[in-house]
Amino acid sequence: MTEATNSKLRVFDCPSCGAPITIRGLGQTSTVGCIACGSVVDFSSTEAKLIAEYENVKSRPLIPLGTRGKFEGQTFEMIGYLIRSNAGYFWGEYLLFNPYLGFRWLVEAQGHWSFVTPVKEKPEAISASGFSALGSKRGMLFKGEQYRHFIHGQARVEFVFGEFYWQVRRGQTTEVDDYVAPPAMLSVERDANEQNWSYSVYKTRREIEEAFQGTALKLPRAQGVGANQPNPFSAREIGALAIMFLVSLTIVQFAFVAGARDRTLFDQAFTWNDTASKPVHVVDSLVLQKGPANVLVSATAPVDNSWMSYDVTLSNKETGEEFNGDLEVAYYHGVDGGESWSEGSNSNYIMFGNVPQGNYSLAIEPSADARIRTMPYQLKLRHDVPYWKNYLAAFFLMGIWPFVTFLRGISFEKRRWMESDYAPGESDE
């Protein structure tokens, strides 16, 4: 075995395949996984010892060993890579080293990344009674933030590349618990001798690419929902905006309602008589002083399993513009299969919108069900009446977005927790 040193790096040959292995972790490296053959070498003593034989290297790190990246304003070098698994679920762990700050980790699972910092203080166990229906009621309190227990598992080392500051070997297993408060996560690893807490923050693929700027990385797209992935459909911000806009909208609407003149320009009672010739009610001069505004024509008649209809025409005497519509008053009721039913009512209205101001004539031509012999009815024309449908439509359109966002957020959280020990539909721990 040959060995070479310089002030920062140490190079020796792999005892298994002879490939050169570079040590970057200064005096802190304990174990090295050969990147050429996958053999694991104990480097804790002066002599390198092979502790795990050659293994067919099936996986390569997405970030090459020795690559430097910037996290939290500090430069770290990737010196080691592990693949670990739990119940058939695999993830990659990249050991980062900075000679002044020590070690950090990048964890990649299904394209989701986390930057991991070891923590010394132990978080406080809490009963998470205030948490939502989804997820765990077990939690941890760390720096004022509540973390919900996500998963418990056995993390098994599957592959080892590069160097590590502890004795690592394939098949090594530790108990792991994860607690989430997206984008943060707390993890604890326990074995017979110790337990270590770490704090991680979710990183997007783009953030990782930016951190390793200058190195062309082929990072996989994220699949599914990461345990600590921030919910992109958080309804909190949009909900707050929506409330602000909906309140403003309501104030605007009330201002318009208060400002509406609502003038009755025609209100008269008539009697339908089928023996007489068909009448046409004409109002020759209606002055609409404000415009454009709406005009509402309403009819009331005590119809009973019958109908009356009114052909309404409003004509601008100066411009010739006409507004014409059929106004029907119909009321039917009965009993069908023991259930009583009814349809329609004794009154109805038709509304013309955007009617310019001016001098108008009104013509209303009634007609009636052939069974009606005589029927009293009332016709009314109101100008510039308070109108709510525009407001309701605006309210709906403005509210639908945050509502859909809320539903998508719930769906996102369900998918998150499906991967946990608390999958919706399963009993809590």
Added chain:
Amino acid sequence: MIRATTIYTVYAVLISSWLIYSNYTGRILMNAFGVKSPGQYQSGFQHK
């Protein structure tokens, strides 16, 4: 990347503007969809 809140703000401002414009001009809901008021037309004799 444009934030969802920014897009929503623009969306909400447009809807609010539409409501103010509609109310101010006495437009009813069907007018908002490009439909004229029931039977609204220019009578023939004016065009002669």
